[in-house]
Amino acid sequence: EVQLIESGGDLVQPGGSLRLSCAASEFTFSTYSMNWVRQAPGKGLEWVSYISAGSSTIYYAESVKGRFTISRDNAKNSLYLQMNSLRAEDTAVYFCARGSGSYAYMEVWGKGTTVTVSS
Amino acid sequence: DIQMTQSPSTLSASVGDRVTITCRASQSISTSLAWYQQNPGKAPKLLIYKASSLESGVPSRFSGSGSGTEFTLTISSLQPDDFATYYCQRYNSYPWTFGQGTKVEIK
Numbered sequence: 001e002v003q004l005i006e007s008g009g010d011l012v013q014p015g016g017s018l019r020l021s022c023a024a025s026e027f028t029f030s031t032y033s034m035n036w037v038r039q040a041p042g043k044g045l046e047w048v049s050y051i052s053a054g055s056s057t058i059y060y061a062e063s064v065k066g067r068f069t070i071s072r073d074n075a076k077n078s079l080y081l082q083m084n085s086l087r088a089e090d091t092a093v094y095f096c097a098r099g100s101g102s103y104a105y106m107e108v109w110g111k112g113t114t115v116t117v118s119s
Numbered sequence: 120d121i122q123m124t125q126s127p128s129t130l131s132a133s134v135g136d137r138v139t140i141t142c143r144a145s146q147s148i149s150t151s152l153a154w155y156q157q158n159p160g161k162a163p164k165l166l167i168y169k170a171s172s173l174e175s176g177v178p179s180r181f182s183g184s185g186s187g188t189e190f191t192l193t194i195s196s197l198q199p200d201d202f203a204t205y206y207c208q209r210y211n212s213y214p215w216t217f218g219q220g221t222k223v224e225i226k
Contacts, residue, residue, distance in 0.1 A: 035215075037163075043156075045163065045206055045217040048207055059213045074200035104210035105153035107174070 002026045002108050004096050009113030016086050016117070022079040022096030022110055028052075030074035033099035036081050038092035038115075048094070049081065050104065064090075088118045089109055121145050123209055125218035131226040140221045142207035146215035147187045154183055154192045157220075160201045166205075167192065176181040197223070 008020040021033070036048040049070040050059040058070055069082040079096050093114050096105035123146040132138050138165040142152065150170035165174045165200040167183035169223055170190055195203055205219040 011175045045157075045208075047215045049206075049219065050213070050215070061214055100168065102212075103151075103168070104215050105165065105168045105208060106155075106163070107165055109164070111162050117142075 002098075004098065004108060004110035005097050006094060006110045008109045009094065010117045011116045011118065012086055013119050014087060014117055017082070018086065018115060020081040020083065020094055020096075020113060020115070022081075024077045024079070024098070026119035027098075027108075029072075029077040032101075034070075034072060034079045035097045035099060035106070036070060036079075036106075037095045037097055037106070037109075038090075039095070039112075040092045041091070043092075046092075050099070051079070083115070086115075088117050091115060091117050120214060121148060121209060121212070123207055123216050125205075125207055125219040125221050127221060128156065128219065129222045129224060131224050132197050133226045134197055134199060136197045136226075138193045138197055138201075138223060140193070140223075141206055142185075144188045144209055146188075148209045148211040149152045149207055150186045152183075152185070152190050153207045154181075155174075155208065156201075156203045157206065157222060162200045163206065192198050194223075 005027045006025045051070045052055040067085045071080045093112040095112045096110045100107045124143045152170045153166040171183045177199040204220045204222045
């Protein structure tokens, strides 16, 4: 079964850092683009970041640009999100999601990991 | 950025009802639109892509239509598992954006 499993979510103080991971299995990870999408408590979905299959193309939402860094290790079938200078408004469930071939809709989603930014 | 607006925000319906949700783009996105279903505490699930293509394994009571700036998701006969929140997402160009969601609740 195709699977994405996120980890690394935690309670962190404002200004702190956190690194999220997403482990992929049962598909050829190196051939798919990947995304991070977040959902604040009681709110809708917000796309956060995109990385192409070979890491040559990377995009960020304006709300995280300059603070978050997406990366991937195709040898380890893993996706990462390094989050620095965290703010209260970054509090959310973070999902990793697989892109679809040449398109940017999201075919497969992980169950999410929770990030809480609070003092 | 291109904005996506869904309507209604909440919809009350009964099992067996035909339900339609609308998603409007602030400018043309051709057919670069997807629909997702999300149940509380769960991950979103892809239902429709390219505005009208049904994802494998999704029941045929779900259908999508539209192009340009106006799109609809229709559930032909609402089932108990369908009470959830639905999101549209455009993917024609960066940054990808989601609609604000439509919650389908039991009448």
